[in-house]
Amino acid sequence: MKRFAPLSLWLQHYQLLWRTSPFVESAHSLPGWATQFSALWAELQKLDTLQISEFKRNDEALLDYLGSIDPSLENYHQWVDVQLLDTDRVRPIDETVCVGMPGNKRIQIERLIAQLPPARQQESWVEWCAGKGYLGRGIASLTGQRVTSLEWQPSLVKAGQSYSDSHSLDMQFYQQDVFDSDSTALHVHGHNHCVALHACGDLHVELIRLASQRLPKSVSIAPCCYHLIRGDHYVPMSSVGKDLDLTLDKSALRVPLQQTVTGGARVSRHRQQEMSFRLGFDELLRAELSFNEQTTVPSIKKSLLDEGFQYFCKWAADKKSVELPRDVDFEHYLEKGTLRFWHMERLSLAQQLFQRPLEMWLALDKCLYLEEIGYEVKLTEFCSREVTPRNLLIQAEYPQ
Numbered sequence: 001m002k003r004f005a006p007l008s009l010w011l012q013h014y015q016l017l018w019r020t021s022p023f024v025e026s027a028h029s030l031p032g033w034a035t036q037f038s039a040l041w042a043e044l045q046k047l048d049t050l051q052i053s054e055f056k057r058n059d060e061a062l063l064d065y066l067g068s069i070d071p072s073l074e075n076y077h078q079w080v081d082v083q084l085l086d087t088d089r090v091r092p093i094d095e096t097v098c099v100g101m102p103g104n105k106r107i108q109i110e111r112l113i114a115q116l117p118p119a120r121q122q123e124s125w126v127e128w129c130a131g132k133g134y135l136g137r138g139i140a141s142l143t144g145q146r147v148t149s150l151e152w153q154p155s156l157v158k159a160g161q162s163y164s165d166s167h168s169l170d171m172q173f174y175q176q177d178v179f180d181s182d183s184t185a186l187h188v189h190g191h192n193h194c195v196a197l198h199a200c201g202d203l204h205v206e207l208i209r210l211a212s213q214r215l216p217k218s219v220s221i222a223p224c225c226y227h228l229i230r231g232d233h234y235v236p237m238s239s240v241g242k243d244l245d246l247t248l249d250k251s252a253l254r255v256p257l258q259q260t261v262t263g264g265a266r267v268s269r270h271r272q273q274e275m276s277f278r279l280g281f282d283e284l285l286r287a288e289l290s291f292n293e294q295t296t297v298p299s300i301k302k303s304l305l306d307e308g309f310q311y312f313c314k315w316a317a318d319k320k321s322v323e324l325p326r327d328v329d330f331e332h333y334l335e336k337g338t339l340r341f342w343h344m345e346r347l348s349l350a351q352q353l354f355q356r357p358l359e360m361w362l363a364l365d366k367c368l369y370l371e372e373i374g375y376e377v378k379l380t381e382f383c384s385r386e387v388t389p390r391n392l393l394i395q396a397e398y399p400q
Helices: 004-013 038-044 049-057 059-067 071-080 103-113 134-143 154-166 181-187 202-214 239-243 250-258 265-289 302-307 309-319 330-352 355-372
Strands: 124-127 147-151 171-175 192-200 218-224 376-381 392-397
Touching: 004 071, 004 239, 004 355, 038 059, 038 330, 049 059, 049 330, 059 071, 059 330, 071 355, 103 134, 103 192, 103 218, 124 134, 134 147, 134 154, 134 171, 134 192, 147 154, 147 181, 154 171, 181 202, 192 202, 202 218, 202 355, 218 355, 239 355, 250 330, 250 355, 265 302, 265 309, 265 330, 302 309, 309 330, 355 376, 355 392
Parallel strands: 124 147, 124 192, 147 171, 192 218
Antiparallel strands: 218 392, 376 392
């Protein structure tokens, strides 16, 4: 946890690079950080599309390249390296419990359960933001112990309870708004082990806050979706975090989520096509209709992209209630969109190296808070990045 304060200073030094939107910045020839980090910008401009694609897939190669230009970036590993827990203790979940469970989710659950502290007699588990109870199924099946599953959506509560009953699993589901701390507290006690796998934003923060009141035996959290908070900015939990001048708005909180597992050539092609279409449409609006601001277009079914760029523009214009000119050279704007895509990708490389350090900062803040309230805390990786890039595990145990 000693890395937290120096990591904050490092992030503050480079904040122009990660407090940016490559999509928005791509509308301009120069990014806002080009003057302060002129050497980095000069080198990034030399990259061709093949080099950009390689660096997008390979953080280590990007680190070697940019670290040779700015040596301070070479501190990257001291901020992000944590222990990857071994898989020797992993036990497979019985097939009868895995119906409907996505394969990758099953691997995550098995590896997370392998790292949980053992529960003694008279101790039980609380599954936080349970969904259909996939994690709880695994815990109940492998430990034989009782699981209390808290979930907001009634349909998921009904489905989860029905499944657990039909498979004789010791699970009890409750339809629960976990932000209602008074009623949620009734389910959390000193003999509980609370577990949250990819509870989003304020949902996992709420579990930590409740732990400070109810002091469950252990808390195990794999955080996710840090930007899904009720306020405009992240509010640090630890006293150290509150004293540091590092404000993270929702845009900054989305940066760690840009770190994804490469989905193969087909996924990359689809992404390039969609982003080129979106950027081309933006170029069209700016040139033909004098739009000066970035226009946000809603999500589109991937299958509709096969209809081509002209169809996309008409679809997007309809969604935004914009009337396009009669004579538009769509090929021209598609070409501009494609060129701007590679400009955006080049800009995004400057932000890429800060995805994991920002995630580490958020996790360390929570670890320090748990330490402050008396827990013994470890921060590890419960699985490899290939299984899920959201692989950090905050493990807190209350001393006997």
